[in-house]
Amino acid sequence: MIPRYSFPHGYSVSRLIKGGWHLAGGHGAIDSGQAVKDMARFVEAGITTFDCADIYTGVEALIGSFRRAYPSLATQIQVHTKFVPDLAELKTLDRCSIEAVIDRSLRRLGMECLDLVQFHWWDFALPRYVETALELDRLQRAGKIARLGVTNFDTPHLQELLAAGVPVVAHQLQYSLVDDRPRATMVACCRDHGIALLCYGTVGGGFLSEHWLGRPEPSAALANRSLIKYKLIIDDFGGWALFQELLMILAVLDLPQVAAAIVGATSAAHLPAHARIDALRLETEDRAAIASVTDRRRGPKGDVYELERDRTGRHGAIMKYNSNALAGGGAADVVRA
Numbered sequence: 001m002i003p004r005y006s007f008p009h010g011y012s013v014s015r016l017i018k019g020g021w022h023l024a025g026g027h028g029a030i031d032s033g034q035a036v037k038d039m040a041r042f043v044e045a046g047i048t049t050f051d052c053a054d055i056y057t058g059v060e061a062l063i064g065s066f067r068r069a070y071p072s073l074a075t076q077i078q079v080h081t082k083f084v085p086d087l088a089e090l091k092t093l094d095r096c097s098i099e100a101v102i103d104r105s106l107r108r109l110g111m112e113c114l115d116l117v118q119f120h121w122w123d124f125a126l127p128r129y130v131e132t133a134l135e136l137d138r139l140q141r142a143g144k145i146a147r148l149g150v151t152n153f154d155t156p157h158l159q160e161l162l163a164a165g166v167p168v169v170a171h172q173l174q175y176s177l178v179d180d181r182p183r184a185t186m187v188a189c190c191r192d193h194g195i196a197l198l199c200y201g202t203v204g205g206g207f208l209s210e211h212w213l214g215r216p217e218p219s220a221a222l223a224n225r226s227l228i229k230y231k232l233i234i235d236d237f238g239g240w241a242l243f244q245e246l247l248m249i250l251a252v253l254d255l256p257q258v259a260a261a262i263v264g265a266t267s268a269a270h271l272p273a274h275a276r277i278d279a280l281r282l283e284t285e286d287r288a289a290i291a292s293v294t295d296r297r298r299g300p301k302g303d304v305y306e307l308e309r310d311r312t313g314r315h316g317a318i319m320k321y322n323s324n325a326l327a328g329g330g331a332a333d334v335v336r337a
Contacts, residue, residue, distance in 0.1 A: 001046060002014045002015065002016055002045065002046030002047055002048075003015045005196065005259040005260055007147075007169060007170075007196065007259075008169075008194070011078075011115075011146075011147065012078075013048075013049040013078050013080075013259065013260055014046060014047050014048045014049045014260065015259070015260045015261065016047050016049075016260065016261060016262075016263055017047070017049040017050070017051050017080070017198065017260050017261065017262040017263070018039070018042050018047050018049065018050050018051065018262075018263065019051050019200065019262040019263055020050060020051055020052035020053070020056050020059040020062075020063070021053075021056055021059075021226075022226070023035055023056070023058070023059050023062060024055075024056035024057045024058065024059050025057050030058075032058070032062060032065070035062055036062060036065050036066045036069055036070075039062075039063070039066040039070075040066065040069075040070050040073055043070075043073045043076055043077055044073070048076050048077050048078060049077065049078045049079075049080065049260065050063055050077060050078070050079050050080065051080045051081075051172075051198075051200075051262050052079065052080070052081050052082070053081055053082035053084055053118075054081060054082060054083060054084060054101055054104065054105055054324055055082070055084045055323040055324045060081060060105055060108035060109050061108045063079055063108075063109055064108050064109045064110040067109065067110050067111075068110060078115045078116070079109055079111065079114070079115050079116075080115060080116040080118060080149070080170075080172075080198070081105050081109070081114055081116070081117055081118070082117065082118045082119070082120060082151055082172075083098070083101060083102065083105075083117050083118070083119050083120070083136060084120040084323070084324055085097075085098075085101070085121075085122075085132070085324060086122075086321065086322040086323065086324045087122040087123060087321035087322055088321075088322045089322075089324075090121070090122060090123060090126040090128065091126055091128070093128060093132055095135055095138075098132060098135045098136065098139070099135075099139060099144075101324065102114070102117070102136075102139055102144055102145065103144070105117075106144065112143075113143055113144060113145065113146050114144065114145045114146065115146050115147065116145075116146065116147045116148075116149050116169075116170060117136060117145045117147075117148060117149065118148075118149040118150060118151040118170065118172050118198075119132070119133055119136055119148065119149070119150050119151065120150070120151045120152055121153070121157075122309070122321055123309070124154075124157050124309075129157065129161070130160060130161060130164045130166070133148070133150075133161050133164070133166040134164065134165075134166060136148055136166075137165075137166055137167060140167070147167075147169050147170070148166065148167055148168055148169065149168060149169060149170035149171060149172060149198070150168055150170075150171050150172070151171070151172040151173065152172070152173060152174075152304060152305035152308070153171065153173075153304065153305070154186075154303035154304050154305060154306060155184075155185040155186050155189050155303055155304070156303075158171065158186070158189060159189060162193055168193070168195055169194075169195060169196065170195060170196045170197075170198050170259070171186070171190055171195050171196070171197055171198065172197075172198040172199075172200060172262070173186065173197065173198075173199065173200070173304050173305070174199070174200055174201040174233075174304070174305070175197065175199040175200075175201065175202065175258070176199070176201045176202045176203070176204060176208065176233075177208065177246060177290065177294060178204055178207075178208070178230075178233050178234055178237040178243065178246065178297075179201060179233050179237070179300055180294070180297075181300060181301075181302060181303060181304050181306070182197065182304055184303065185303065186303070186304050187256055187257050190257050191256065191257050195257075196257070196258075196259035196260075197257050197258045197259060198259055198260050198262060199258055199260070199261050199262065200261075200262040201230060201233070202261040202262070202263070203263070204230040204233065204234070205224075205226030205227050205229060205230040206226065206227065207227070207230050207231070207234060207243070208246075208247065209247075210247070212247060213244070213247045214244070216240075217240035218231070225318070228318055229315075229318060232314055232315055232318075233300060236298065236299040236300035236301075236307075237297050237298065237299060237300065238296060238297050238298045238299075239298075242293065242296060242297070245293045246290070246293045246294065
């Protein structure tokens with residue numbers, strides 16, 4: 001049985017969320033028909049919450065196809081998408097273009113109202129993020145969006161949205177045993193404002209698994225974009241040797257303020273293991289063993305997504321910042337599990 005997390009006013013999500021980034025390209029070929037069938041298997045297993053984004057190529061449309069193919073299962077799901085305006089458009093973004101993107105998500109998903117829209121802003125030096133968030137709030141009041149969240153905001157800028165009256169109920173961010181940046185200030189901020197954390201990167205794109213235990217540090221080109229992204233985090237954490245000490249079972253669902261963990265999946269191959277998550281319990285000595293390693297971390301340092309916002313740095317250099325043209329929405333490299 002997959003546990004659930006309840007938001008105020010009767011909304012609930014599965015505490016494991018099916019991530020969509022891996023279906024957007026860069027992780028191998030995707031059979032769209034099989035992907036739709038896999039979605040049905042996830043829902044039948046109790047993982048009823050799907051995560052996607054306007055810039056995840058084809059993923060909103062895939063979920064829309066699932067909704068049409070399995071109407072009875074579709075009534076059980078919650079769909080979390082994102083609003084990610086292109087870096088090149090941040091200076092000129094206006095009411096009409098914001099609403100056009102939301103309308104496009106509604107059409108792709110085949111929904112009359114989006115369950116949760118998570119707002120991302122590439123560059124806080126361009127100050128129209130509060131104005132844009134308030135436009136999303138207007139669309140919420142107009143009935144096109146049920147709930148608003150953010151993704152990859154740092155603490156000061158999230159506080160700025162809250163001070164402006166933006167009704168943020170969730171924050172999707174990277175949080176794992178190798179990346180604890182949210183613990184510095186974000187967890188307390190979200191706790192104080194009743195904001196749930198939806199966490200990606202919890203298994204480091206697959207690095208936090210037995211598959212990598214005892215293996216030498218990879219030197220050849222990595223197989224997909226997740227591994228490229230999270231290998232950089234491992235380097236910041238303390239390097240491959242310290243990471244090898246850490247390879248043990250994941251405990252992120254027990255961390256304060258965490259509502260759910262997002263698991264990326266290109267298939268249902270690992271679904272049986274996902275379904276056993278509620279049986280997992282760590283004893284005090286298990287946590288102490290984990291802490292004996294994580295207490296020796298070197299990083300990553302800073303607030304949430306601070307390293308990734310530096311477009312001249314190692315983390316920012318692998319991102320694509322202009323993927324949301326209204327003509328279609330391109331390959332997505334914002335974040336993901």
